[in-house]
Amino acid sequence: MSDPAVELPGLHPVRLSFGSRLRGWFVTGLIVLGPTTITLYVVFRFLWLLDGLLGRYIKIPALTTTWLPEGRIPGLGILAMFVLILVAGAVASSLAGTGALAAWERVLTRLPLARIIYSATKSLGEAFLSGRRTAFRQVLLVEYPRPGVWVIGFRSADPPAELSVKAGVKLVSVFVPNTPNPTSGYFRLMPETNVRPLDLTIEQAVKLIASAGVVQSPPSSNPESTEAPHGPDPV
Numbered sequence: 001m002s003d004p005a006v007e008l009p010g011l012h013p014v015r016l017s018f019g020s021r022l023r024g025w026f027v028t029g030l031i032v033l034g035p036t037t038i039t040l041y042v043v044f045r046f047l048w049l050l051d052g053l054l055g056r057y058i059k060i061p062a063l064t065t066t067w068l069p070e071g072r073i074p075g076l077g078i079l080a081m082f083v084l085i086l087v088a089g090a091v092a093s094s095l096a097g098t099g100a101l102a103a104w105e106r107v108l109t110r111l112p113l114a115r116i117i118y119s120a121t122k123s124l125g126e127a128f129l130s131g132r133r134t135a136f137r138q139v140l141l142v143e144y145p146r147p148g149v150w151v152i153g154f155r156s157a158d159p160p161a162e163l164s165v166k167a168g169v170k171l172v173s174v175f176v177p178n179t180p181n182p183t184s185g186y187f188r189l190m191p192e193t194n195v196r197p198l199d200l201t202i203e204q205a206v207k208l209i210a211s212a213g214v215v216q217s218p219p220s221s222n223p224e225s226t227e228a229p230h231g232p233d234p235v
Contacts, residue, residue: 051077054084139205141196142174144188151176152198152205159189169193182209 016024055077064071095101109115136154144151153174164171170192177185198205207215 047078050081051075053077054080136175136202139198139200139202140174141198142176142188142190143194144176144190152200152209153177153188153195154202154205155195163189167191177206177209179212180210182206 051074055072055074058072058076058080060071060073062071063073092101105118108118136156138155140153140155142151142153143149144153153176156173156175159171159173167189171189172192172195174188174190174195175185176188177183200208
């Protein structure tokens with residue numbers, strides 16, 4: 001047998017009006033569906049843009065209907081892009097060590113404009129996609145773009161010594177990423193004494209930046225933050 005209900009004196013159940021319940025249901029539904037809707041919209045727009053890169057050239061005139069203008073099948077461009085990436089990866093893996101890839105890079109790096117774009121995009125892509133430690137050495141807290149405003153940046157390779165000599169102070173290379181796309185941002189040379197190393201991994205910092213501070217990882221011991229010396233914290 002269950003125990004009889006105990007009634008506490010002075011306590012009465014709170015009855016919500018129908019309007020309060022509707023408001024509560026609406027807020028709950030907004031919290032549940034809002035992030036999902038935004039995520040699906042962004043993913044859909046990205047896939048639509050990706051599909052248009054190759055899909056506009058892949059047409060089957062025999063399938064032309066009202067729903068398929070010019071015989072273009074939605075999603076076929078994404079499939080073609082996926083296959084193209086797989087084939088490129090397979091070919092690059094088979095040519096590794098033969099010198100063919102090195103010869104292709106030498107061709108690109110000899111072109112005035114192409115070498116700048118190729119070198120920059122390759123280094124940035126390796127830094128974010130392959131997790132290469134030598135690309136970004138530290139996660140930094142940087143006072144930018146004005147005093148009192150702090151942003152997260154990544155310390156990359158040290159600039160030529162001549163720059164520090166001309167500036168009269170030790171300079172460090174800092175990449176300040178954008179939100180929500182951390183692969184784009186600004187490159188800045190800053191005094192070493194004006195940056196503060198953070199105990200965050202590159203992955204944790206990228207998640208923090210891409211989510212606008214929503215996704216936060218617990219602090220962990222990061223050996224990357226001790227790789228390079230730094231000056232005293234700014235006052």
